[in-house]
Amino acid sequence: MTGEPVTIAAILVLAVGTYAFRLAxxxxxxxxxxxxxxxxxxxxxxxxxxxxxxxxxxxTEAQGFAHWARPAGVLAGGVLAWRRAPFVVVVIAAAATTALLRCAGVP
Structure with a gap:
């Protein structure tokens, strides 16, 4: 295939650049x-x-608005993080908020 050498070269250039940036x-x-x-x-x-x-x-989701359940979950997690809740609690609360809203029919 004609694109494989270009792809491999691009990956190698990016890998070397990333390593050099981290080493700097x-x-x-x-x-x-x-x-x-x-x-x-x-x-x-x-x-x-x-x-x-x-x-x-x-x-956003697929170049459009992600509807209301996801931003509400992120907001719930953000509030808990701001209140210095443990990370596990933040993640579970954000996921639970999104899941419950979607189960309730909120897209």
Whole structure:
């Protein structure tokens, strides 16, 4: 097949790039000094990306709205996480909320 060498090459390039990116952290740890402002911006940026990923996963399905049961489950889990409930409780409550709403006929 004609696409196999390109696919294998792409996988190898991505694997090497990922390894190099992960290796750069320990190698540059003592050599690069970031200001407190840059560290704060990086931390805030990571949080914003995580929230955007969670919102996208919670609200969309197959390029459309995921209906109401899934966002309600994520909201229930989010509230429990905010209240510092144990992780297992957060996951079970989110899944149970979504399942119960779907059993009740809420899409």
């Amino acid at each position: 952290g320990p190698l540059l740890h003592g050599r690069v000094e970031l200001s407190a402002r840059v560290r704060q911006l990086l931390s805030t940026g990571a949080a914003v990306l995580l929230v955007a990923l969670a919102a996208t996963a919670a609200l």
